[in-house]
Every structure is written in C-alpha cells, then in structure tokens.
Amino acid sequence: MTDRRQVALMLAPYLVGVTALVALPALVTFGLAFTEYDLLRSPSFVGLDNFRDLANDDIFGIALKNSLVFAAIAVPLRLAGALGLALLLHRRFTGVGLYRSAGVVPTIVPEIAYGLVWLWLFNPLYGPINLLLRWHGDSPTTTAWGVQPPQWLTHPNDARAAIIIMSLFTIGEGFVILLVTRQGLPAELYELAAIEDATAWGVFRRITLPLMAPILLLLFARDLIFSLQWTFIPALVVTDGGPPPYSTTYVPLFVYRNAFEYLRYGYAASATLLMFVVTALIIWLQWRIVRRWRAGFAVGG
Amino acid sequence: MARPVSGIVLEGVRKRFGDVVALDGIDLDAADEELLVVVGPSGCGKSTLLRCIAGLEAVDEGVIRIGDRDVTQIRPAARNVSMVFQSYALFPHLTVRENIAFGLVVREEPKAEVRARVAEASLLVGVDALLERRPYELSGGERQRVALARALVRRPDAYLLDEPLSNLDAGTRVEMRTELRRLHREVGATMLHVTHDQVEALTLGDRIAVMDAGRVRQVGTPDELYQRPQDRFVAAFLGTPAMNFLSAEAARPFVPVREGTVLGVRAEHVQLVPEGVGARVDIVEVAGSEAFVHLDRGLVAKVPASARPVEGTHVGLAIDQADTHLFDEDSGARIE
Numbered sequence: 001m002t003d004r005r006q007v008a009l010m011l012a013p014y015l016v017g018v019t020a021l022v023a024l025p026a027l028v029t030f031g032l033a034f035t036e037y038d039l040l041r042s043p044s045f046v047g048l049d050n051f052r053d054l055a056n057d058d059i060f061g062i063a064l065k066n067s068l069v070f071a072a073i074a075v076p077l078r079l080a081g082a083l084g085l086a087l088l089l090h091r092r093f094t095g096v097g098l099y100r101s102a103g104v105v106p107t108i109v110p111e112i113a114y115g116l117v118w119l120w121l122f123n124p125l126y127g128p129i130n131l132l133l134r135w136h137g138d139s140p141t142t143t144a145w146g147v148q149p150p151q152w153l154t155h156p157n158d159a160r161a162a163i164i165i166m167s168l169f170t171i172g173e174g175f176v177i178l179l180v181t182r183q184g185l186p187a188e189l190y191e192l193a194a195i196e197d198a199t200a201w202g203v204f205r206r207i208t209l210p211l212m213a214p215i216l217l218l219l220f221a222r223d224l225i226f227s228l229q230w231t232f233i234p235a236l237v238v239t240d241g242g243p244p245p246y247s248t249t250y251v252p253l254f255v256y257r258n259a260f261e262y263l264r265y266g267y268a269a270s271a272t273l274l275m276f277v278v279t280a281l282i283i284w285l286q287w288r289i290v291r292r293w294r295a296g297f298a299v300g301g
Numbered sequence: 302m303a304r305p306v307s308g309i310v311l312e313g314v315r316k317r318f319g320d321v322v323a324l325d326g327i328d329l330d331a332a333d334e335e336l337l338v339v340v341g342p343s344g345c346g347k348s349t350l351l352r353c354i355a356g357l358e359a360v361d362e363g364v365i366r367i368g369d370r371d372v373t374q375i376r377p378a379a380r381n382v383s384m385v386f387q388s389y390a391l392f393p394h395l396t397v398r399e400n401i402a403f404g405l406v407v408r409e410e411p412k413a414e415v416r417a418r419v420a421e422a423s424l425l426v427g428v429d430a431l432l433e434r435r436p437y438e439l440s441g442g443e444r445q446r447v448a449l450a451r452a453l454v455r456r457p458d459a460y461l462l463d464e465p466l467s468n469l470d471a472g473t474r475v476e477m478r479t480e481l482r483r484l485h486r487e488v489g490a491t492m493l494h495v496t497h498d499q500v501e502a503l504t505l506g507d508r509i510a511v512m513d514a515g516r517v518r519q520v521g522t523p524d525e526l527y528q529r530p531q532d533r534f535v536a537a538f539l540g541t542p543a544m545n546f547l548s549a550e551a552a553r554p555f556v557p558v559r560e561g562t563v564l565g566v567r568a569e570h571v572q573l574v575p576e577g578v579g580a581r582v583d584i585v586e587v588a589g590s591e592a593f594v595h596l597d598r599g600l601v602a603k604v605p606a607s608a609r610p611v612e613g614t615h616v617g618l619a620i621d622q623a624d625t626h627l628f629d630e631d632s633g634a635r636i637e
Contacts, residue, residue: 188390191357196404197378198454206407210394 020254040062050270060245060271063254070229070250074167078223079216082174087208090182100179107172115237118166121150122238156247159239163248166234167227174219182208182214203287217290221283228279232256251275272287306334307368307458307491309354309569313635314363316349323349327363331459333557336492337483340540346515347495354493355384363583367612368483383452387464389444391436395421397447398432401556404455422454424485426480440475449484462611464583466501475560511535523601529599533633536565537628542593543612544572544626545600554578555620563628563637568593570624577617582610 007113033050037043054060089096106187107113120182121127133149134142144148148156157234193203209216235241241257249257251271259268309331316324323346331337339347352358354365356377365373372380383404393402398419405415423429426446431493436444445465452460465481466474482505485492496502502509503523510520511534519531530536536544542563546556552564555578573594584595592609594602600618610616627636 186388186390188386188388189392191355191377192379192384192386192390192403193407194357195355195380195382195384196407198407202407206403207392211392 022266028268030273031186032266033273035266035269036264037266039259039265040263043266046266051274053267054270054274058174059246060254061253063249063251064275066246066248067228067250067252067275070160070167070231071224074164074227075220075223077164077168078227079173079174079219081168082178082219083212083216085171085175085203086182090179096155103175104172106169111233112167115168115233118162118234119153119238121169122162124149124151124153124242127152129294135282137183137272153239154243156243162229163239165228166238170230174223177215177219178212181212218285221286224282224286225279228252228275231280245281303602307339307493309459309493310337310366311350311354311454312364313561314353314365315361316346316353316358317361318533320514323354324360324405327515327517329510329517331493333368333493333535333586334481334489335493336392336505336507337510338494338502338508339510339512340496340502340538341512343497343529347497347513348463349514351384351463351513352493352495354380354459355382355461356380358567362379373385376413381458382461383455383457385448385452385463385465385631388465389436389448391444391451391466393436395435396432397434397436397439399427400436400447401428401432401454403451419450420452424454426484434576440473442477445469445473445477448481449481453484453488457490459493460488462492462494462495466496466586467498473593481505492590500541503539503611513538529635530565533563533628535566540567541566542601542603544568546628547599549630551598555594556622556625562629563630565626565628566600566620566624568601568603570595570620571600572614572619572621573602573608574617574619575606577619580618580632581612582612583615585609585612 032043034045034047035043036049041137060181088101089100103209109117121129124130129152130149141148152158152162159189189211190203191205193207198206229252231248231250235248235250236254239248241247242255255268255271258264258271305352308330311327311329312417314327315322317556318430325346327346327350329337329339329350330547339350339598346626349358352369353360356372356375361371364371365379366414369383395403401419401422405418410418419432420429423432427447428446429444431439431443431447439447445468448465449593450464466477466534469477476500481494493628494505496505503526504521508520508522509526511526513517513534519526519535521529526535527539530539530544533546539547544567547566549558549560549562549564554559556564558564578598580596580598580600582594586593586595587606587609590606592604592606594604594609594616596602596616596618598618602618628634
C-alpha cells in the first residue's frame, strides 16, 4: 500500500464523520436559510425574505445583542481566569494535582447537569450563593452591608450576570493548554529575571505574557466561537430565556425556539447562517489586528 | 572607575537533592579579578555549584562570600552577580538592544544611562551592529556575544558562566574562548567559568578547579594541574589523549616501581626509540601535525606525524622516570 493510500485510509473514518455530521447538515441548513420550511411540508424557496424578516425582528435583535455582550464580557474573563489558574498551579507543590483536577472537572460535567446544579446554586431563596450573601444580614432578605442580594433568575441584569458567572467555571480546556504552555517556557529566562531583580509584575509583563501571547490569541479566537454557542443549555435549563420577555434569549436559543417550537425551520436556518457570518467576521477582524500587532512582535525559534 | 574587591569564597558548602549529594563540602576561593574555571564530568556538581553562588539554589550547609559580604542567605538579585547560561537565555520577543538592557530596565536606571551602557557593552563584544535584530536572526556565536553583553552591562561584582561555549560549533568555540580571555582582561572582574571541556579549562583559566562527585579534587594553575596532578582522577581527566596508567607489573620493564602503585605517563612522554622495550603498533591516528600511536602493553604514544610508525610493525619504547607520576593503587592519591 502506498503512503498516500495509507493516509487516506486512516483519515477516512474522520472524513466520513465530518462530512455526514457537520459538512452536509451545514450545507443543508445554509440551503434552507433561503426557504420557508415547517418540517412537515416540503420547503419552498423564498429568496432573501428570511433575512429581511430577521432585520425587522426585534427579538432577533435582542438575542444577537445578548450574545455579543455575553461574549464581550465572558471571553476576556474566561481567558483571564484560565491564565490566572495556570500561573497559580504550574509549580509543583503538595496537592497541586488535586487543584488542577478541580480546575478541569466543571468542564467535563454534562451540560444539563451543570445547568441544574447552577439552577439550585442561584435560587434566590434557598440557593447557597444568596444564603451566603445574606449571612449576618440586617434582615432575612438583605446582606450584611444592607442591600438586597442579586435576584439571579428574576432580574434581567442579574440573570445575564448569572449566565456569565456560570461560564467562568468551564475554562478547563483553556487552563490545561495555558498550563502546558507555561511549563514549556524555559526556566532560565525566569532564573535570569530573578538574578536581574525583576518584580513579579515585571516578570509577568515582560516575560510570561509576551511569550504566551500567541497561544492566548489562539484561545481568544477559539473561546469566542465557543462563547457564541455555549449559552444554549444555560439559557434553556437555568433561565428559560427570561426573565421575560427575552433577557437571556441568545441566538442559539432563538434558533432552537424558532426551529423546533414554532416550526419555522427556514427562518431558524437563516439566523444560524447570519450568526456564522458574524462569527467569521469577528475572527477575521481579530486576525487582521493580530497580524499587524505581530509585525512588531515576532516570536521566533 | 574604582571597583570593590570581589573575590568569591566558598566554605564547606553542601547541597543535597533528596538522597543525592550534589555538593559534598566545597571549599573554593576565586581571587578578585581571577578567571577560575571549574571543570569536571557531567553530574559532578559544577553547575549546582554555580547556581548556589547565584542564589538559584539554597545551600544546605556552608558559607558563600562575594567580596566581603556573606551572601549565603540573600536573594539572587541582591548578590550582584551576572550569569551567562548554556542556552544563552535570550528573550525571544525582545531585540538585542532590549535583551542587553533588560537588567538595567528592570532596575529602572535612567534612559540615557541605559542607552550609553548598552552601546558600551555591545561594542565591547562586537554586537553593536546587531542591536535591532531579534535572537532568532542571530548565529550561535552572535547569541553568545549578546548574552555576554547582557552580563557585562550591569557591571556586577562577579560573573558566573555556565558552560557558555558548549552549544557552539568547534570553530566558533575556539574563537569565543579567545574572546572570553580578552574580555576578562579588559573588564578585570572575578569570573567563575564552568565547563566539562578540559581543553577549554586548560586554555582559559588563570586557575582550574577539578570537580568529581560533588568534591573539589584539586585547584591550581593549568601548569600545576597538568604537571603535578594530585590524584589519578585529575591525571586522567586533563590532557589529550588521556594519561597512560600501568600497573606495577606492566611498568617494571620501563622503570622500577613498588607493588601497590600505579604508574602514570602522558602520551607525549612515551618515546619511540630504536633500542627499547619491544611493542607492537596496533592503530595509528593522525591528527594534523601529530599522531596518536596505540600500542599493545596498553600504552598510547603521541609523536610528530612525520615520525609515526606503520600499523602492525614492532617498535622500541622508552619512558624517562622524570616524566612519570606514581599513584597509590587503592586511594589513587599521588605518591612523591
């Protein structure tokens, strides 16, 4: 067997999977974006009507804005969290394995279970978060500093904050990647910095951050894509898209409702396509900025 | 500029890593403005020694002094030493200029002062034309020069060089060896240079300390060590090819020796003579102007290439007693 055939054979299962489960459904969805389709009757071509409707759909506008705001806040916080955890736990000390595992575990909990746990954690009355906040409170409903604790699931901003807080604990993958990256940095650079009297902040700013920047930028792009989709389960399980009317309705939930509850599959497909284009646009913009930045910042081997 | 006296003194320094004893009671003294080379095989503790002096490792016992200061317990930056690493440890994301300036910038020296000192140091090692480049655009030798400039720019009390030449190709290594010697003369500061390469040690050092298994076996000038090695380890470690060792029995045809001793003789002192002790020529290696003649009887002779014998022939050997060294068979110590 030639090398080429061997490679083709080994790639085949993956290629078949990607084609059948990702590429084909994506193509079908993109096709359906230009049709009206209720999953019962056969689709009928409507041109750009779906996109015109989307442009005039206030709910879609809210969902898109919610998604973008979520990503804009959650992605930097998630990256900072993963980086902080990686720098904190890259040294060897007693029990470090346990701490590292704890950093990863929330990421591998099934999403529905993860959502249900937070539903309990965020409960305004008996949830442990607010029980803790009300601890030593002036009255049974206020905190020790005299204000009402956040109404996680019933106040619009508190609910949006709740979804962001939930997302901050599923940073296991970024944490592992950054941990490995940090451990790959040459120890001599840090020893030299110690001999040259660099402060902890100086070491971070002048050595660690610039040397990890390429990986951080990669994770930034990856996390952005992830964040624009991740909101689906929390919004469905924890907040049900509310508080009313649409405080935590993000694009994935919008798509889901339209496709499977209102049976507007073509319309949902057009929203998906639009989200895809928006995501691609953000990633493209980011790489352009990064490329210009890198011109003055080549990290070579 | 007046510079404080800044020799390095170690007294009874011990360092263990778990069960492994890396430094087993080191007493060592590098005089002010001396270039002391610490040489030894891999794992002898020489790099650990340097790291202890720099403060990158804490010692378990003993005292380290730089100049008149006891630095045993103080943090690396307060010891005022510069270190050059085997890997050069250049920052890949900084230019040559920024790399050299690193120590001054983190100490927040005035900008004009930084500029002037970077210019001075880069000129001294000949990288003044490379200041805007990044490390990956430099050859190995150039990187080494940048690492040296970064050490020089701080004007520390002492320089610690950890195998700085080992990653260079043979030609560049010889060139940088000369360069180091010149730099040491111009800067006139205490330098501790660690290497596993005995040729580097012999050519570079004012004095040499030979280490083995966490101990210093002998300290002295290259001549002293080469001509009067205090034990068999030092005798075997220095010199190319390695010194010949003959048991008392094997040595007797050449010179009279007692039982229980080992005779050492360097290859250049094994003479090929018309009328001597007979030996067969096994292999002849020619290295330019000289040749190494491997003989039966377990001897290697170094002769001018023009005077080398033919493989397989028989030659006569002679050894002058004045050229020999005697070592105790058990302890390996030198016997006068």
